[in-house]
Amino acid sequence: xxxxxxxxxxxxxxxxxxxxxxxxxxxxxxxxxxxxxxxxxxxxxxxxxxxxxxxxxxxxxxxxxxxxxxxxxxxxxxxxxxxxxxxxxxxxxxxxxxxxxxxxxxxxxxxxxxxxxxxxxxxxxxxxxxxxxxxxxxxxxxxxxxxxxxxxxxxxxxxxxxxxxxxxxxxxxxxxxxxxxxxxxxxxxxxxxxxxxxxxxxxxxxxxxxxxxxxxxxxxxxxxxxxxxxxxxxxxxxxxxxxxxxxxxxxxxxxxxxxxxxxxxxxxxxxxxxxxxxxxxxxxxxxxxxxxxxxxxxxxxxxxxxxxxxxxxxxxxxxxxxxxxxxxxxxxxxxxxxxxxxxxxxxxxxxxxxxxxxxxxxxxxxxxxxxxx
Numbered sequence: 001x002x003x004x005x006x007x008x009x010x011x012x013x014x015x016x017x018x019x020x021x022x023x024x025x026x027x028x029x030x031x032x033x034x035x036x037x038x039x040x041x042x043x044x045x046x047x048x049x050x051x052x053x054x055x056x057x058x059x060x061x062x063x064x065x066x067x068x069x070x071x072x073x074x075x076x077x078x079x080x081x082x083x084x085x086x087x088x089x090x091x092x093x094x095x096x097x098x099x100x101x102x103x104x105x106x107x108x109x110x111x112x113x114x115x116x117x118x119x120x121x122x123x124x125x126x127x128x129x130x131x132x133x134x135x136x137x138x139x140x141x142x143x144x145x146x147x148x149x150x151x152x153x154x155x156x157x158x159x160x161x162x163x164x165x166x167x168x169x170x171x172x173x174x175x176x177x178x179x180x181x182x183x184x185x186x187x188x189x190x191x192x193x194x195x196x197x198x199x200x201x202x203x204x205x206x207x208x209x210x211x212x213x214x215x216x217x218x219x220x221x222x223x224x225x226x227x228x229x230x231x232x233x234x235x236x237x238x239x240x241x242x243x244x245x246x247x248x249x250x251x252x253x254x255x256x257x258x259x260x261x262x263x264x265x266x267x268x269x270x271x272x273x274x275x276x277x278x279x280x281x282x283x284x285x286x287x288x289x290x291x292x293x294x295x296x297x298x299x300x301x302x303x304x305x306x307x308x309x310x311x312x313x314x315x316x317x318x319x320x321x322x323x324x325x326x327x328x329x330x331x332x333x334x335x336x337x338x339x340x341x342x343x344x345x346x347x348x349x350x351x352x353x354x355x356x357x358x359x360x361x362x363x364x365x366x367x368x369x370x371x372x373x
Contacts, residue, residue, distance in 0.1 A: 042193040045237060046090035050178040053083050057171070064112075065162065067155055070119040077112040080105055083174065085233040089197060093188055095177045104170035111161035118151040121269045128296060139288040146276055146285070191337040194238045195330035201231040202323065209315050218267050221308075225260035228253055228318075235326070241333065245326040252322050256314040263307035266300035273297050 056079040063072025084105040087098055125147065129140045161167060205227040212220055232253045235246050273293045276285065285293070 040190050042090055042093040042188045042190045045190050045194075045239075046086055046094055047178050049086050049237060050083065050174060053079050053086065054171070054175055054178060057083075061162065065159060070116075070123070073112065073116055073119065073158075077109065077116050080108050080112060081229075082233065084109065085230060086237070088230075089234055089237060090193075093193065095180060097173055097177045101170060101173055104166050108161055108167055108170070111158045115151065115154040115158045117265075117268050117272075118147060118154050120265055121272060122147050122151065124265070124269060125296070128299060136292065139286070139292045142285050142289045143276070143293060147272075189337060190238075191241070191333055194234070194241065195334045195337075198231070198234045198238065198242075198330060199327070201227065201234045205231050206319065212311075218264075221260060221263055221311075224311075225257060225264065228257050228260065232257070242326060242329055245322070245329045249318070249322045249326045252314070252317040256311070256318055259307045259310055259314055263304050266303040266307070270297050270300045270304075273300075 057076065060072050060076040060079060063069055064076040067073070084102055087094065087102050087105065091099070122144070125140060125144060129137050132140075205224070208220075208224045208227050212224065232250060235242060235250055235253075238246065273296060277290055277293055279285065
């Protein structure tokens, strides 16, 4: 039976079979056989993505509030992260009302992240203790109780953040802006905008990876992970216009992100263990529990070391033939967009080729698919 407290089920979902990813593509901007050849604008792509993500918010917020299934909170956090990424990626193609929306997104992300980190650490402790003999497992009970108490407090702060007036206004702004006419904003063609955004984000990721060295801090590795996500989201926003080359590069990026995610989780867990071990004497944990925490911290240290060792190999896969193939596709699309366009109007009786090729909203809403980190 699948562990519902899996540390990173979003990444596991990313490894779904190709047919499942193809079904998910129907909910992504740019899905449709005529995307690359159409005149769809980057603004339309961005607003459709925001509408999709607002639907995901409505789907996952109730479960995140209840707290019975950690996956609901995980999916809600991914949704907010993707909203923030969409606002950043298309900041010049979105209505002015969305210019300030990222500030609230980051506030919500912090509240969701604190609760999510505790879900991950509680689940990791449970898995670690499952392999221990019974007499050692009992030493973990005081630690589990502390983590559960912290989770209760973090979830209370999270619910207050979700209920805050600023959060509700933020959602109203997103909802209103995502349904308005985009004729007043930049009419940049997606075929021109998207290849340039992907290339720019790849360069930022490459600089971050090249800046790593033997004494790099956790913040340095976290920057690499954040920029890997930004590149992923930019590629995914292009939908099917990038073709198979994008699918191959995304697979390599997910592997890189998974390893950096394990690194981040282990680091956060180690910091929390250190904080609990240094608690006030009147609130100290039993010696057997402290001893177990030391062993658990060493377990996390090994995870961190392994993640750092495999990072170079994962980066080679990202920057190697997969990126060269995608870079060639981006150049092909850019050249196509720069070529002279036939401005002859279509016959009045003929259906619009753009509307035939691209439908901003599917006739039947696809089944909700788990969002990926």
